[in-house]
Amino acid sequence: MPSADLVALRCKCQPPKSVLVRTDDPRLRANSRCPSCRKYYAIDSDDAPDSAWWAACTDAARMANALALLGTAVSARKLRLGACYVCRTEFDWCRNPRFLDAVAAGEAFADGEIGERERDAAYRWLLGQSARVDPACDWYSAGLRCVLPEGGSARGRVRAVELPADWFREAFGDPFSPVKFNPEWRTDTAVMLARSIVTRRTFDLMPVLSDALMDAGCEDGRVIGHCRSSRPHARGCWVLDAILEKA
Numbered sequence: 693m694p695s696a697d698l699v700a701l702r703c704k705c706q707p708p709k710s711v712l713v714r715t716d717d718p719r720l721r722a723n724s725r726c727p728s729c730r731k732y733y734a735i736d737s738d739d740a741p742d743s744a745w746w747a748a749c750t751d752a753a754r755m756a757n758a759l760a761l762l763g764t765a766v767s768a769r770k771l772r773l774g775a776c777y778v779c780r781t782e783f784d785w786c787r788n789p790r791f792l793d794a795v796a797a798g799e800a801f802a803d804g805e806i807g808e809r810e811r812d813a814a815y816r817w818l819l820g821q822s823a824r825v826d827p828a829c830d831w832y833s834a835g836l837r838c839v840l841p842e843g844g845s846a847r848g849r850v851r852a853v854e855l856p857a858d859w860f861r862e863a864f865g866d867p868f869s870p871v872k873f874n875p876e877w878r879t880d881t882a883v884m885l886a887r888s889i890v891t892r893r894t895f896d897l898m899p900v901l902s903d904a905l906m907d908a909g910c911e912d913g914r915v916i917g918h919c920r921s922s923r924p925h926a927r928g929c930w931v932l933d934a935i936l937e938k939a
């Protein structure tokens with residue numbers, strides 16, 4: 693999708709931040725005025741939502757908003773893996789064995805490596821810790837999010853996890869300039885390597901994967917650059933998902 697698909701709109705009465713809208717938004721039509729301040733809306737060119745904006749953005753809520761406006765699908769699998777990402781990157785100090793089990797179970801469940809029974813066991817084990825930990829604490833709710841029943845929370849409310857801006861880049865690449873993944877890049881070597889990186893958590897092998905992709909004829913700077921970047925990769929990484937045909 694071309695980067696001109698979204699613009700930032702501002703009017704006189706809006707708080708400092710402009711709102712992201714699609715270029716076909718009715719507010720962009722001639723004579724369209726803000727119902728509150730009665731002024732015409734203006735396009736905020738300093739805040740143009742495009743690839744460069746996405747690469748530098750630190751406002752995760754705005755990124756989620758951009759994904760929705762661009763029509764980029766955000767699957768339940770990706771969201772579950774988002775909770776696992778938060779656990780791995782922000783709560784990696786937590787040594788509660790039930791928490792560690794829940795994160796690993798969440799990742800395995802997301803990809804169908806374990807079934808509903810094992811997911812539920814990990815969920816109940818972690819729930820069983822509630823007498824010992826403050827249920828409002830961040831790692832606890834993030835851990836529960838990893839192994840939540842499909843379609844939401846079965847019992848009680850589990851607090852939402854704030855997904856960081858870096859996760860959006862890790863999980864979706866650049867939605868303003870999505871890579872059309874060439875099936876020829878999915879060689880046996882690349883697929884085997886990607887599968888092994890995911891299941892053994894050997895994300896330090898991502899540069900080796902980029903070599904395999906280049907051997908397969910991939911010269912896309914976004915793919916190769918992502919594999920070679922030092923950012924933390926995780927299950928649900930957009931390049932790994934593209935190779936393994938997951939969404």
Ligand SMILES: [Zn+2]
Pocket residue numbers: 703704705706726727728729730731
């Ligand atoms: Zn206004």
Ligand SMILES: [Zn+2]
Pocket residue numbers: 862918924925926929930931
């Ligand atoms: Zn990645």
